[in-house]
Amino acid sequence: MSTQIGARxxxxxxxxxxxxGGLLPIVAILAVLLxxxxxxxxxxxxxxxxxxxxxRSAPIILLAAGQYFVIVSGEFDLSIGSLVTAQVVVAARxxxxxxxxxxxxxxxxxxxxxxVGLVNGLITTRLRVPSFITTLGMFLILVxxxxxxxxxxxxxxxxxxxxxxxxxxxxxxxVLGRVPYALLVLLVLATLAxxxxxxxxxxxxxxxxxxxxxxxxxxxxxxxxxxxxxxxSGLAAAVAAILLGGYSGVSFQAGAGLEFGAITAVVLGGVxxxxxxxxxxxxxxxxxxxxxxxxxxxxxxxxxALRSTVQGAIILLAVxxxxxxxxxxxGER
Amino acid sequence: MRRSMAALAALTLLSLAGCATDDPVAGxxxxxxxxxxxxxxxxxxxxxxxxxxxxxxxxxxxxxxxADRPWExxxxxxxxxxxxxxxxxxxxxxxxxxxxxxxWRQVGFKTMQAEVEAQQSKIKEFVHVDAEGRDQKQIADxxxxxxxxxxxxxxxxxxxxxLTPAVEAACATGLPVIVxxxxxxxxxxxxxxxxxxxxxxxxxxxxxVSQRMKPGGKVLALRILPGVDVLETRWSAAKVAFDKxxxxxxxxxxxxxxxAKTKKIVDDYIQRYGTIDGVWMDxxxxxxxxxxxxxxxxxxxxxxxxxxxxxxxxxxxxxxxxAIAPTYPTYQWRTPIIAALRILxxxxxxxxxxxxxxxxxxxxxxxxxxxxxxxxxxxxxxCTDLPGYPQRWK
Numbered sequence: 001m002s003t004q005i006g007a008r009x010x011x012x013x014x015x016x017x018x019x020x021g022g023l024l025p026i027v028a029i030l031a032v033l034l035x036x037x038x039x040x041x042x043x044x045x046x047x048x049x050x051x052x053x054x055x056r057s058a059p060i061i062l063l064a065a066g067q068y069f070v071i072v073s074g075e076f077d078l079s080i081g082s083l084v085t086a087q088v089v090v091a092a093r094x095x096x097x098x099x100x101x102x103x104x105x106x107x108x109x110x111x112x113x114x115x116v117g118l119v120n121g122l123i124t125t126r127l128r129v130p131s132f133i134t135t136l137g138m139f140l141i142l143v144x145x146x147x148x149x150x151x152x153x154x155x156x157x158x159x160x161x162x163x164x165x166x167x168x169x170x171x172x173x174x175v176l177g178r179v180p181y182a183l184l185v186l187l188v189l190a191t192l193a194x195x196x197x198x199x200x201x202x203x204x205x206x207x208x209x210x211x212x213x214x215x216x217x218x219x220x221x222x223x224x225x226x227x228x229x230x231x232x233s234g235l236a237a238a239v240a241a242i243l244l245g246g247y248s249g250v251s252f253q254a255g256a257g258l259e260f261g262a263i264t265a266v267v268l269g270g271v272x273x274x275x276x277x278x279x280x281x282x283x284x285x286x287x288x289x290x291x292x293x294x295x296x297x298x299x300x301x302x303x304x305a306l307r308s309t310v311q312g313a314i315i316l317l318a319v320x321x322x323x324x325x326x327x328x329x330x331g332e333r
Numbered sequence: 334m335r336r337s338m339a340a341l342a343a344l345t346l347l348s349l350a351g352c353a354t355d356d357p358v359a360g361x362x363x364x365x366x367x368x369x370x371x372x373x374x375x376x377x378x379x380x381x382x383x384x385x386x387x388x389x390x391x392x393x394x395x396x397x398x399x400a401d402r403p404w405e406x407x408x409x410x411x412x413x414x415x416x417x418x419x420x421x422x423x424x425x426x427x428x429x430x431x432x433x434x435x436x437w438r439q440v441g442f443k444t445m446q447a448e449v450e451a452q453q454s455k456i457k458e459f460v461h462v463d464a465e466g467r468d469q470k471q472i473a474d475x476x477x478x479x480x481x482x483x484x485x486x487x488x489x490x491x492x493x494x495x496l497t498p499a500v501e502a503a504c505a506t507g508l509p510v511i512v513x514x515x516x517x518x519x520x521x522x523x524x525x526x527x528x529x530x531x532x533x534x535x536x537x538x539x540x541x542v543s544q545r546m547k548p549g550g551k552v553l554a555l556r557i558l559p560g561v562d563v564l565e566t567r568w569s570a571a572k573v574a575f576d577k578x579x580x581x582x583x584x585x586x587x588x589x590x591x592x593a594k595t596k597k598i599v600d601d602y603i604q605r606y607g608t609i610d611g612v613w614m615d616x617x618x619x620x621x622x623x624x625x626x627x628x629x630x631x632x633x634x635x636x637x638x639x640x641x642x643x644x645x646x647x648x649x650x651x652x653x654x655x656a657i658a659p660t661y662p663t664y665q666w667r668t669p670i671i672a673a674l675r676i677l678x679x680x681x682x683x684x685x686x687x688x689x690x691x692x693x694x695x696x697x698x699x700x701x702x703x704x705x706x707x708x709x710x711x712x713x714x715x716c717t718d719l720p721g722y723p724q725r726w727k
Contacts, residue, residue, distance in 0.1 A: 044604070052629070056600075097708065152434040152465065157644075157708045167629060248593035248622055250709075252434075298601045 026269050026285045033292045041299045048177035055169065055180025056247065057291040059084075059240035061284045062186060063258055064265035065193045066236025068283035069229040071266050074209040074275030075124060075131035077230060079138035080237040080262060083116055084255025086142045087241030089154050092250040097157035105162070109238045116142075117234025121227030139259070146252075154250040166246020182243045189239065190284055197280045205229060209275025257308065264311040265290045267318035274322070290314075373554075373572040373582045379565035385573070388532035388566075396689045403689050404664040404715050405671060408529065410683040415523060418509040419679030420484060423457035426673050427483035429474045431491035431515065432466035435590055435618060436642065436709035440716075441514075441666035443726055447719035448667040455674055468495040475499045479506055485673040488522075489514045493562045509676045513669045516562050524682050526668045528661055528690035531566025535615065537659035537692050538567075538638030539574035542611040545636035545655050550610030551583045553602050555623065557590040557616050563661070567615040580611065592622035599626035612637040617658060620645045624654065641693055644708035646701060658693035664715025 037044050044050065063080055070077040087109050094108070095101045120138055124131040169180040196202055207215045208225045216222050237255075244254050269286025271278025294307055391408050398406035426449070433439055442461075449459045462478060464471030471491050476499065478486060486508050490496035497517045503510050504521035513526035542552060552575060556568055568585075575582050584602055588595040602609055603626065612623050617640025624645075627634045636655040639645035641662070649656045665688050675682050691713065693701050701712040707727055716722055 041604070043607075048631075049604070147465075151439065152432060152463075153436050153439045153709075155439075155707075155709065167625075244593065248596045249625070251591050251593040253589065253591040254593045295604070298605055301605070 022270055023279060023282050023285070026282055026289060029268075030285060030289045030292065033289060033296060037292065037296055037299065040296070044295070044299070047175060051169070051176055051178055051180060051183065053291070053295065054186075054288075055182040057288060058180070058182040058186035059166075059243045059247075060258065060261050060265065060291060061287040062189060062236045062243070063240045063262040064269070064283045064287035065190065065280055066233035066240075067259075067262040067266050068193075068269075068271055068278070068280045069205065069232045070131070070226075071263070071271055071273060071283075072209045072275055072278055072280075073205050073226045073229040074212060075226055075229065076135060076263070076273075077117075077120065077233045078132055078135040078259045079116065079120060079142060080233060080240075081255040081258035081260075082139045082142040082146075083113065083234065083237040084241040084244060084258055085251075085253065086146045086255075087112060087238055088245040088251060088254040089146050089150055091162065091241070091245055092154055092158050093150065093156040095156065095159050095162055097159055099159040099161045102159050102161040106242060109242060110235060113234040113236075113238030113241075114231050115234070116237075117231035118227065120234070121223075121230030124230070125223035125226050150252075152252075154252055156250070158245055158250060162242070163246040163249065166243040166248075182247075185239065185243065189236075193280045193284075201225075201228070202280075206276055209277075211276070260308070260311050260315075261290065262287070264314050267322075268314055272322045273319055277322075373575055373585070376572060377565045377569040379562055380569040384530075384566075385532045385570060388530050388570075389536060391529045391687060392533050392537070392690075402715075403662070403691075404667040406689055407683045408687040408689060411685070412681040413523065413684045414681060415509070415676045416679050418485075418523070418676050420677050422455050422674075422677065424455065424484040424674070424677050425458040425460065425482060426456055426485050426487065426670065427460040427478045427481065428462070428487040428669075429471060429478060429489070430461060430463050431471060431489050433463055434466050437616075437618060437640075437661075437663060437711060439709075440711045440714055440726060441663040444663055444714050444716045444719065445666040445670060447716060447721055447725060448670045450720045452670060452674060456670075464491055466491060468492055471496060472499045475503055479503060479508070483508060485509045485511065485677055487511045487513065487669045487673060488517075490517050491515075492560050493517055494560075509673070511669045511672050511676070513665060514563070522684075523676055524672055524684040524686050526665060526672060526686040526688070527563070528665055528688040530687075530690075531563040531568075531615075532570040533690055534563075534659045534661055535567035535570035536574055538613050538657060539571035539578075541638060541657040542613050542636045543575060543578035543580050546580065546611040548579065550580055551606055551608070552580045552611040552613060553599065553609050554582055554585045555588050555595060555598065555612065555614040555619065556585065558587055564615050571613055571615070575613075583609070588619055590616060590618050592619050595619040595622040596626045599623045600630065603627065603630045603632060608632065609635055611635050614638060616640060616661075617642055617645055621648055624648055624652070628652075641701060641712040642708075643703065643706055643710050643712060646693070646698060646712060647704070647708070650698060650702060660691055660693065660713045662688065662690065662713035662715065663711045664688075664713060667715060667719075 067077055091105050091109060094105050116138065120134055123129050123134045165181050165185065169178040171178050173179050204220055204225050208220060208222050212222050248254065265287035266283045267273060268289055269278065269282035271283050394408050396406035396408050397410055433442055449456055462474040464474050468491050486503055488500055488510060490512065493516055497519050500510060500512060500517045501519050501521055510522040511524055511526065512522045516525055554571065557564055583606060586598045588598060612635060614620060620637060620639030621644050623637065624634050634654055639656060639658050641658050641660045668686065668688060672682050672686065706723060710726055716726060
């Protein structure tokens with residue numbers, strides 16, 4: 001049944017083509033940025049610094065992948081930034097610098113992420129609350145709960161074992177120099193995401209985002225598919241929190257603004273807000289492109305304060321482009 | 334439908350963009366005070382030459398009072414009469430707190446609570462209101478406390494200029510007002526309690542960093558947020574020292590006191606300039622994150638200043654850093670309670686009440702390192718003799 005729906009339109013993951021959801025534009029932007037970086041700071045492209053750049057970018061790429069599942073199904077998840085912060089603060093307090101608590105806490109964080117995603121998903125699909133209200137509510141709940149629980153300042157500490165994922169690397173690797181653990185985590189999870197999108201689930205997810213009514217009539221349980229998308233987003237946030245907490249240590253702003261970063265990355269990667277178009281690879285490349293753009297801005301001495309401005313402009317532009325295309329497409333019908 | 338949803342979503346995103354980075358202390362997101370490579374820029378409007386000279390002189394002054402209780406000591410006392418506030422106890426003491434939003438304030442507030450407990454025979458009630466880092470809330474808090482029968486009001490202002498009228502209004506009711514930590518632009522409180530202050534702190538760190546690095550080297554200055562007097566004066570004193578030493582201040586960035594943001598900023602500067610020869614910061618809470626940025630980039634850690642937070646002292650010792658820790662001691666949270674009780678007893682107190690501000694250096698580092706206390710604890714808490722030590726601070 002679901003394959004039938006998927007077959008109605010060529011899947012975006014198959015071939016890069018110049019249309020909404022295609023990979024070509026993002027690959028082109030990425031290539032241009034790489035050339036600009038190479039001109040300004042050739043050292044940046046040397047294996048060691050490139051590897052550490054990829055390692056540092058791993059959390060936002062994972063968040064973009066998580067956000068992709070939700071957006072392509074026609075919803076939004078604004079709660080991931082606060083979820084990341086909550087996870088880091090909870091991890092620090094529970095681990096309290098005791099290495100033996102690392103693994104239980106890692107499992108707990110993954111469960112915490114999944115439960116937040118489940119709640120987001122069920123409220124959105126079963127109670128029919130629009131997802132940007134649901135997840136905005138979740139955002140505020142998590143911010144408030146963390147503040148209340150910690151009195152406004154983080155307590156405890158993360159163990160070195162915990163921080164290893166976000167901070168350490170395999171050293172002395174031939175050619176590459178060093179390979180950050182975060183990069184390996186990213187590669188494994190990115191592969192899983194691609195496999196998932198090529199399986200029946202991925203086709204169903206896109207069908208649900210493209211036209212939930214048709215999907216419903218074809219026998220797809222739309223609410224279940226969307227809820228799973230939210231759970232995947234929550235899990236991605238949990239992994240990102242483990243990497244980010246590892247990278248920078250206990251922080252009350254570990255996740256501040258990450259929801260925008262992820263959503264910007266997703267739309268930059270050619271995924272249409274509103275659902276149904278775009279690939280998970282595009283979303284992840286979008287995140288990589290955004291990080292590269294920020295690195296380039298840094299090399300040119302552009303103030304970090306402009307990052308949110310750039311993100312806002314990208315979101316507006318992407319929505320405008322997709323809205324124009326959609327209206328022209330509707331005209332054709 | 335989809336179009337309007339997308340539009341609504343974009344609107345939500347944009348409006349949320351404002352609050353995502355919303356932290357208790359709203360400050361510019363990045364730099365701005367001085368563009369990259371533009372040197373130290375204009376002097377802060379908070380800079381007052383006479384105060385600067387005075388504070389630097391105080392660094393060498395000998396305090397009066399018990400040597401083993403620095404929170405009761407005073408540098409160059411100027412006693413004021415408090416007979417009009419004399420009253421029979423036990424008292425109700427009220428405290429309007431700017432925030433509890435960082436470990437320094439957490440340690441300080443616990444110390445204050447323990448001091449209240451130690452003095453419980455004289456205090457029948459202690460009311461604490463947390464403004465959560467918001468000026469407007471603190472103005473409302475102070476107004477609210479004025480109607481609650483307090484015998485004395487302690488204020489730790491969130492920001493200097495905005496809170497001044499609220500403190501003046503409190504003074505006007507005839508209540509003894511005690512301001513501590515950050516200041517206000519009025520002399521109406523009975524006393525203003527703080528250590529030597531920002532100029533002293535900023536100067537000690539900047540002198541150390543500029544002397545230990547190569548002449549003309551590149552310094553990165555990390556600040557928390559603009560607009561708070563103790564922080565503005567720290568930077569303005571550092572600016573004087575850096576200009577005098579002719580170092581190249583390549584960046585002045587605001588970190589919001591957050592380690593994640595700090596590590597990213599330092600990392601960006603290492604990438605942009607290849608090397609950084611010195612790091613100065615107006616508060617040491619994020620010193621560890623700055624040090625880690627160098628470690629993770631495989632670079633030697635340049636001369637740096639931190640604070641008396643134990644995670645930094647531990648790292649300093651372990652990695653044998655070239656470091657110094659000017660302090661802004663958390664023991665000052667004990668003093669307002671002591672001052673309130675003295676004022677209500679009609680005893681003279683000093684205004685301003687300047688507390689000593691010790692510096693931790695290579696020589697005395699070991700005496701402040703306590704591995705049994707948590708990493709975010711502050712060594713200079715003066716709390717070891719208080720009820721509940723050490724559990725209360727763990």
